[in-house]
């Protein structure tokens with residue numbers, strides 16, 4: 617029982633961090649599905665935005681952090697513009713990325729990127745890519 621309580625406390629602390637960093641209130645979402653329907657990359661996400669939020673509401677943070685969804689979000693804000701509850705899945709994905717990167721593990725290593733790609737990519741893309749993927 618003690619072990620279960622400790623685990624629940626950790627989960628609720630992580631959920632609190634996600635809400636603080638994102639500025640979003642998870643329980644405002646009533647699962648209408650508009651965010652997933654309007655997201656241009658939801659087809660490639662292992663867990664689409666609506667389901668991501670539901671899983672966070674249920675405390676399944678570990679499963680959400682393992683999925684590719686937060687790394688695929690392109691911060692286009694289509695989800696936010698269509699949300700009747702003014703919830704931004706973009707902010708939630710950004711918070712998940714920040715919490716993951718703050719552990720010190722990069723999602724992409726600069727040394728693994730091919731030099732011809734780095735040489736040809738626009739500077740802005742490189743800077744924003746490093747901000748998004750490198751801890």
Ligand code: SF4
Nearest residue numbers: 655689690692693695
């Ligand atoms: S901001 Fe991210 S989650 Fe929202 S619609 Fe764009 S890609 Fe999808």
Ligand code: SF4
Nearest residue numbers: 645648649650651699
């Ligand atoms: S559009 Fe808003 S209310 Fe609807 S599922 Fe997405 S976050 Fe929830």
